[in-house]
Amino acid sequence: MHVARLSLSLAAALALSAPLSFDAQATSPIMSEGNNGVSAAAMKQADILREAALHDETAWHVLESLTTEVGPRVAGSEADARAVTWMVAKFKALGFDKVWTEPVTFPKWVRRSESAAIVGASAQPLHVTALGGSAGGIVTGEIVRFATLAELEAAPAGSLTGKIAFLDYRMERMKDGSGYGPGSRGRSRGPSAAIRAGASAYLMRSVGTDDHRNPHTGMTRYDEGLTPAPAAAVSNPDADQLARLLKRGAVQVKLALDCGWDGEYTSQNVIAEIRGRGKPDEVVGIGGHLDSWDLGTGAIDDGAGIAITTAAALLIKQQPMRPLRTIRVIAFANEEQGLHGGRAYAEAHNATVAKHQIMAESDFGAGRIYAITFSESGRDSAAAKQIETALAPLGITPATEGGPGPDVIASAQNGVAWAELQQDGTDYFDLHHTPDDTLDKVDPEALKQNVAAYAVFAWLAANASDSFGSAPKAAETAR
Structure with a gap:
């Protein structure tokens, strides 16, 4: 989707900020107590903020730093710890007012090695990856194809004894x-259905x-x-080969597959704040997850969201x-293996729900x-x-689904x-959880449009x- 650029230049936009040089001790024109919504002054400042974001390179520099200096950062790994250290340092270097961490403990899953091959008359290698949480093991068996999960779940008990279930369902591009x-x-229900059969x-x-010949983990x-039992994903071209x-x-x-669970690990949610001027104890929360899978460098999932x-x-x-x-x-820590960071944050801050504006x-790439x-x-x-009005110049429209x-x-x-700011995910699942999730797949201009949208949203929500x-x-109803 092409988003038309605003005609206002950055220089002109910054010049417009002069009349909004406020006396912090005076009654703020940004928000008038007792009025609904957001003041005209805050809306005007949102326009300036939006234009500035479309010229700002900060997100790209943050994303380049994370994916280059840390790289893949699967939860529980040595790189997970480095990512936390990197994030704390980055927040501090950028000048956030307050930076801290909160512990997130979870079971640790480890991938050591994986391989697969067709054996027999048409012997050839297959490109596979273990599914996260999979058991390890070496299995040789005849594969039995199922076109849908429903077909596999209907397989009678014992009908697959000594065999390998092969689910050949291809997701649709949307x-x-x-x-x-x-x-x-x-991915989540198939292994259990196979084992029951x-x-x-x-x-x-x-x-x-x-x-591409890149398998997708998850x-x-x-x-x-x-x-x-061992559970793995095969690349789409190799799935086609098996079907033929x-x-x-x-x-x-x-x-x-050489993989499996290995005790517990404690990572950290890393949190930073720009303190509010009038109601500092009330917060607008934005963010992404810091962990990634280990196959790529986590640029779109979810380094982009962090940046x-x-x-x-x-x-x-x-x-x-x-x-x-x-x-x-x-x-957030360890989203990939069970939303652990989000759950830990919710538990830690449950007493201040009403303070969360x-x-x-x-967390859907950088489209x-x-x-x-x-x-x-x-x-x-x-x-x-x-907020919807202020986002319209970015090509963003109101939605009810999400x-x-x-x-x-x-x-x-x-x-x-x-709130959900919905990104174009047409190509997202070409890269998701694969070795191809790397920095070069991110469009810098689309990244800036995302920054503009989040800046306008957060600014207006906060005011x-x-x-x-x-x-x-x-x-009794909270969960």
Whole structure:
């Protein structure tokens, strides 16, 4: 999607900021107590902020630093610890007012090696990757193809004894990423279905939309009471190869995975703030997750989200007046293996749900943002409508469908209001959880558009006189 650039130059935009040189001790024109929504002065400043973001290089520099100096940072690894150290140092170097960490403890899964090959008359290697959470083991067996998860789940008990189940479902390419759900269900539920039918191992077509010979990893799980079996994803071209060979007769595959659970690990949510001028104890939370899978360098998933929200908050800090509320940037730990950082944050801050004005997470790459939606509690607020108006020049339109970012889900369940800034994910699943998730896949101009959107959103939400509806939920309904 092409987003037309604003005609106002950066120099002119900065010049316009002169009349907004406020006396911090005087009544602020940014927000007038008792009025609904956001003041005209704050809206005008949002226009200036939006234009400045479209020329700002901070997000690119942050993303380049993370992916180059740290690289892959799978949860629980030595690189996870380096990423935390890097994030703390980066927040401090950029001049955030307060930086701290909060512990996140989780089971540690380790990938050591993986391989697969067709054996027999058509012997040839396959490009595979172990699914996160998979058991290790070496299995050789005839593969049995299933076109859908429903077919596999209907397989009778014992029908796959000594065999390898092969789920050959290909996800659909969709702008909003909605094709991922059906595909990822095969990753999360497929291994258990295979084991119940007696299979010795599970092999699935990668949950991705590309035609590259790169397998896509991602978490799986095993139903309680089942003995885990090796589970892996095969690249899309190799899945095609298996399907062609199966039309010619039986196919034997050898799968060798050296991986598994290895105790517990404690990482950290890294949090930084731009303190609010008038209501510093009330926060607008934005962020992304700091961990990545180990195959690529985590540029789109989710280094981009870290870079976008960090740069957006920093631009707000550089405005002639601080926002009324605090802007909090959260670099969540271990999203990939079970939303552990988001859950830890929600638990740690459950007592201050009402102090969270709103939260939003960037965790869908760096494609241009094309829509915004709010939780039902704030969707019809005056501030939400004004945010939609301020984002329109970026090609962003209001939406009603959507949900909180992955790491915001637990906070939303506790009653925190949320917004979703929806990115174009048409190509996202070409790269997702693969070796191709690298810096060169990020469009710098699209990255700037994301920063502009998050900066405008966070600025206006922080200066709104009305609430987006955050309120604690009763304990029995919070989860």
